[in-house]
Amino acid sequence: MTKKTLVFYPGCIMQTEQYSYEISLREILPVLDIKLVDVEGFSCCGEPLKSVNRMITLVLSARNIALAESRNLDIFTPCPICNLAFRECKNILDNDDKIKEKVNGFLAEEGLTYNGISKVIDLLELLYDIVGLDYIKKHVKKPLDLKAAVHYGCHAIRPSEIGRSDDSEEPRKIEDILEVLGVEAPWYPEKLDCCGGLLNMNLPETALTKTGEKLRSIQEQGFDLLVDICPWCHRQFDSKQKKSGETVAYSLNLPVVYLTQLMGLAFDIPWGKLGFNLNLSPVNTLVEGR
Amino acid sequence: MMKKPRIGVFVCHCGINISATVDVEKVKEYAKTLDGVAVSKDYKYMCSDVGANLIKESIKKDKLTSVVVACCSPRMHEHTFQKVASDGGLNPYTVEIANIREQCSWVHDDKKVATEKAKKLVEAAVAKARLLEPLITSSIEVTPNALVIGGGIAGIQAALEIAENGHKVYLVERTPTLGGRMAQLDKTFPTLDCSSCILTPRMTEVADHPNIELLAYSEVEDIKGSIGNFTVKIRKKARFVDADKCTGCGDCAENCRLKGRIIDEFNMGLNKRSAIYLPFPQAVPLIYTIDPNHCLMLTTGRCGKYPLCVEACEADAIDFNQKDEVITVDVGAIVVATGFNLLDPSIIPEYGYTHSPNVITTLEMERLINSAGPTKGEIQLLDTKEKPKSITYILCVGSRDETVCSWCCRIGCMTALKHLYLIREKLPDAEINLCYIDIRSYGKGYEEFYRTARNLNINLFRGRPSEVRPTKEGIIINVFDTITNKLFEIKTDMVVLVPAVTAREDAVELARKLKISTSSDGFYLEGHPKLKPMDTATGGIFLAGFCQGAKDIQDTVAHASGAASRALTILSKKELEAETYIAVVDEELCSGCGICISVCPYQAIELITEDDKKRAKVNEALCMGCGACTAACPSGAMQQRGFKDKEILSMIEVLSK
Numbered sequence: 001m002t003k004k005t006l007v008f009y010p011g012c013i014m015q016t017e018q019y020s021y022e023i024s025l026r027e028i029l030p031v032l033d034i035k036l037v038d039v040e041g042f043s044c045c046g047e048p049l050k051s052v053n054r055m056i057t058l059v060l061s062a063r064n065i066a067l068a069e070s071r072n073l074d075i076f077t078p079c080p081i082c083n084l085a086f087r088e089c090k091n092i093l094d095n096d097d098k099i100k101e102k103v104n105g106f107l108a109e110e111g112l113t114y115n116g117i118s119k120v121i122d123l124l125e126l127l128y129d130i131v132g133l134d135y136i137k138k139h140v141k142k143p144l145d146l147k148a149a150v151h152y153g154c155h156a157i158r159p160s161e162i163g164r165s166d167d168s169e170e171p172r173k174i175e176d177i178l179e180v181l182g183v184e185a186p187w188y189p190e191k192l193d194c195c196g197g198l199l200n201m202n203l204p205e206t207a208l209t210k211t212g213e214k215l216r217s218i219q220e221q222g223f224d225l226l227v228d229i230c231p232w233c234h235r236q237f238d239s240k241q242k243k244s245g246e247t248v249a250y251s252l253n254l255p256v257v258y259l260t261q262l263m264g265l266a267f268d269i270p271w272g273k274l275g276f277n278l279n280l281s282p283v284n285t286l287v288e289g290r
Numbered sequence: 291m292m293k294k295p296r297i298g299v300f301v302c303h304c305g306i307n308i309s310a311t312v313d314v315e316k317v318k319e320y321a322k323t324l325d326g327v328a329v330s331k332d333y334k335y336m337c338s339d340v341g342a343n344l345i346k347e348s349i350k351k352d353k354l355t356s357v358v359v360a361c362c363s364p365r366m367h368e369h370t371f372q373k374v375a376s377d378g379g380l381n382p383y384t385v386e387i388a389n390i391r392e393q394c395s396w397v398h399d400d401k402k403v404a405t406e407k408a409k410k411l412v413e414a415a416v417a418k419a420r421l422l423e424p425l426i427t428s429s430i431e432v433t434p435n436a437l438v439i440g441g442g443i444a445g446i447q448a449a450l451e452i453a454e455n456g457h458k459v460y461l462v463e464r465t466p467t468l469g470g471r472m473a474q475l476d477k478t479f480p481t482l483d484c485s486s487c488i489l490t491p492r493m494t495e496v497a498d499h500p501n502i503e504l505l506a507y508s509e510v511e512d513i514k515g516s517i518g519n520f521t522v523k524i525r526k527k528a529r530f531v532d533a534d535k536c537t538g539c540g541d542c543a544e545n546c547r548l549k550g551r552i553i554d555e556f557n558m559g560l561n562k563r564s565a566i567y568l569p570f571p572q573a574v575p576l577i578y579t580i581d582p583n584h585c586l587m588l589t590t591g592r593c594g595k596y597p598l599c600v601e602a603c604e605a606d607a608i609d610f611n612q613k614d615e616v617i618t619v620d621v622g623a624i625v626v627a628t629g630f631n632l633l634d635p636s637i638i639p640e641y642g643y644t645h646s647p648n649v650i651t652t653l654e655m656e657r658l659i660n661s662a663g664p665t666k667g668e669i670q671l672l673d674t675k676e677k678p679k680s681i682t683y684i685l686c687v688g689s690r691d692e693t694v695c696s697w698c699c700r701i702g703c704m705t706a707l708k709h710l711y712l713i714r715e716k717l718p719d720a721e722i723n724l725c726y727i728d729i730r731s732y733g734k735g736y737e738e739f740y741r742t743a744r745n746l747n748i749n750l751f752r753g754r755p756s757e758v759r760p761t762k763e764g765i766i767i768n769v770f771d772t773i774t775n776k777l778f779e780i781k782t783d784m785v786v787l788v789p790a791v792t793a794r795e796d797a798v799e800l801a802r803k804l805k806i807s808t809s810s811d812g813f814y815l816e817g818h819p820k821l822k823p824m825d826t827a828t829g830g831i832f833l834a835g836f837c838q839g840a841k842d843i844q845d846t847v848a849h850a851s852g853a854a855s856r857a858l859t860i861l862s863k864k865e866l867e868a869e870t871y872i873a874v875v876d877e878e879l880c881s882g883c884g885i886c887i888s889v890c891p892y893q894a895i896e897l898i899t900e901d902d903k904k905r906a907k908v909n910e911a912l913c914m915g916c917g918a919c920t921a922a923c924p925s926g927a928m929q930q931r932g933f934k935d936k937e938i939l940s941m942i943e944v945l946s947k
Contacts, residue, residue: 167639
């Protein structure tokens with residue numbers, strides 16, 4: 001029985017490099033009776049243009065939401081950056097008829113209209129609030145005996161004023177989900193520290209230092225792995241782990257996985273189906289000796 | 291049949307306050323043309339002796355039945371002219387005021403328009419005056435006793451002052467002992483006198499005072515009645531210890547099976563107590579109490595083979611069958627002195643209160659410094675028990691923060707400075723840091739104390755830290771110092787948060803029982819922020835101390851003395867004048883529907899049955915004349931004296947002409 005059907009908005013990064021996020025999502029969501037619908041014609045979420053032209057950002061976001069609205073479905077954005085763009089757009093358009101009218105003027109060229117009927121749903125809301133911990137627990141076949149450090153990333157929890165899926169200063173939803181999977185996820189001082197990703201453009205050295213410092217302290221505190229939900233943070237921690245280790249002169253070998261990959265393991269989905277071969281951090285250590 | 295009315299109209303110039311904008315002469319002449327007006331006069335200052343005599347003489351000479359004074363607001367001089375009428379031989383309630391100053395001359399520029407409006411206002415007042423009925427004011431006897439709610443320093447002070455004046459005081463305290471927050475403090479700023487040394491004698495005075503009945507471990511359940519005559523239900527909670535037999539020796543607590551297992555609230559959870567306990571050694575009354583939420587006998591019905599406390603008690607004072615007792619007392623005035631709470635800093639997660647045992651609050655530090663506290667006055671880290679090498683204070687945790695508590699706690703700066711002084715005495719070599727937004731040392735001797743504290747080799751950072759991060763190497767604090775414009779990273783062993791102050795968690799519940807209001811910060815609302823700081827909007831109920839808003843001990847004691855003095859203005863009278871403008875029922879019209887009962891905020895109306903007919907009856911002693919029932923009555927049976935429908939409608943008729 002399908003619990004909920006959602007339009008899947010992949011965003012740019014999952015289709016160009018972070019394939020394992022999408023692969024694992026498409027494995028675990030059917031287990032949880034969530035059906036994803038693919039829609040043709042999506043554009044950029046708009047977020048990268050925000051500092052250049054606010055209106056273009058709004059129009060791009062509204063356009064994607066309008067595509068979901070034309071299917072009469074809510075839109076699921078696993079990338080927290082896309083989610084932020086859409087939620088912010090929704091917040092502005094639903095509260096300001098003048099701007100909405102202007103945006104709809106642009107959308108009219110394509111025969112689209114933004115009405116504000118579709119909800120914008122991120123991964124935490126989907127797993128924690130829509131599916132629920134009890135439902136996830138039912139599907140856990142292989143509880144994982146691991147100690148994980150959790151990284152939320154800034155876009156998933158900030159800014160609190162527009163209503164994010166978890167508390168901006170003390171988020172807990174990932175930890176609660178991990179607990180259901182059998183994974184211990186204690187608080188650690190660097191939990192809310194930046195991944196460094198957004199500094200890549202103009203301060204690449206600083207970016208890698210931030211990444212390396214966070215990974216080093218996690219590794220030093222004896223965690224088995226780092227769990228994240230943001231493809232941009234993941235790129236930093238996973239793909240750039242080696243380079244960031246070199247930057248802070250520390251030998252890093254910390255497995256970094258998506259929450260969805262870990263859920264797949266707990267649901268006893270084969271390793272090969274969860275995109276682990278695409279992780280660049282030493283994830284193999286997670287199954288060695290198992 | 292009423293006599294044909296003979297109304298005197300007296301128009302006041304109020305110097306030029308009225309006469310500059312209103313043509314007083316024209317108003318006076320116009321009044322003469324109105325039906326029922328026997329005489330119309332004007333004078334420069336109607337409220338002066340000469341003006342008053344003018345009215346008095348006219349009442350006699352012209353045989354007036356009622357008086358209209360066209361002058362300032364009735365709030366200013368209605369009472370003056372009522373007295374003038376009374377002296378002149380009229381019923382004081384046959385005076386009607388036409389407000390032609392605040393509602394006319396002061397708000398208009400155009401003399402012609404203002405004069406026309408003044409004429410209308412006078413005409414309306416005359417229309418009402420034609421219908422005015424003499425009213426008799428009854429008086430109510432005052433119960434000369436007082437209730438004080440809360441046994442902290444505010445309640446103690448208020449109770450003692452009232453009792454000293456010869457009135458019986460019921461002092462209700464929720465916890466097992468008097469003392470409140472002040473009992474938890476070590477020293478008091480700025481003089482550094484020992485808190486319990488100055489507090490405990492006052493507590494003993496309360497216990498020994500012949501006029502004070504101390505009801506500790508009790509709570510107010512219900513309050514009925516009004517100024518002069520309140521009936522209060524008080525629940526005396528069962529201590530499960532016979533108060534007459536208990537000697538306070540403590541053998542029971544020593545032998546309790548749960549000794550050292552239950553969180554000690556008095557010591558802010560820094561140590562553990564037994565299930566039978568005395569909050570602190572100087573507690574008043576000196577009676578042990580069994581914690582019903584933890585005692586094995588009370589929660590499970592058995593305690594090993596037999597309860598060890600019973601065996602240990604030589605006085606045979608323990609009684610597991612004791613029950614709560616509800617008593618009723620009658621009082622004439624109530625002083626509310628329920629104190630405050632400290633904000634739980636864990637709602638500001640970035641300050642790390644939940645993530646490290648070495649991030650504590652000022653009140654916890656107060657217990658650590660106190661020689662009778664859980665560490666016997668040793669300042670130590672809560673995990674390793676070592677002496678901290680560095681302590682950092684953070685002021686305004688939640689205070690002056692629009693997202694948490696917008697107000698200043700008014701005690702935090704001085705508390706922190708006091709701690710710095712005491713810590714420097716105990717740990718001469720420790721690094722002490724203080725992060726502040728402003729140091730507010732405004733009281734007598736406070737600024738001088740601040741100067742002393744500054745010379746104690748402490749580091750001051752002017753800035754609100756962005757994060758307190760407990761790590762293995764110590765606690766890291768990031769703070770941007772706005773004086774040097776630099777970002778500092780402080781590495782410290784112990785962080786003391788100075789939390790915001792809030793109203794008691796159940797302040798609203800008590801406010802509902804007392805029918806008093808709270809302000810937007812949750813504290814109780816005073817009658818007037820400057821001129822009635824101890825009053826509430828409800829007669830006979832007064833506020834003392836922190837429950838009205840943040841105060842230090844000095845201000846709390848002054849406020850409490852003030853509240854006692856305000857209560858005494860009622861208690862010292864044998865009788866109070868009852869409210870005159872109360873509701874009356876027209877028994878012919880009343881259908882007994884009871885709508886008035888449901889809207890009456892004072893429970894002053896009851897439904898009675900006479901000749902098989904239900905009808906409403908107003909208790910004249912309880913009615914406050916708010917008018918809610920008269921507005922709600924569907925048949926017009928409920929009328930308010932002095933403001934009857936026909937009187938008001940006659941005015942509206944004139945004004946809408």
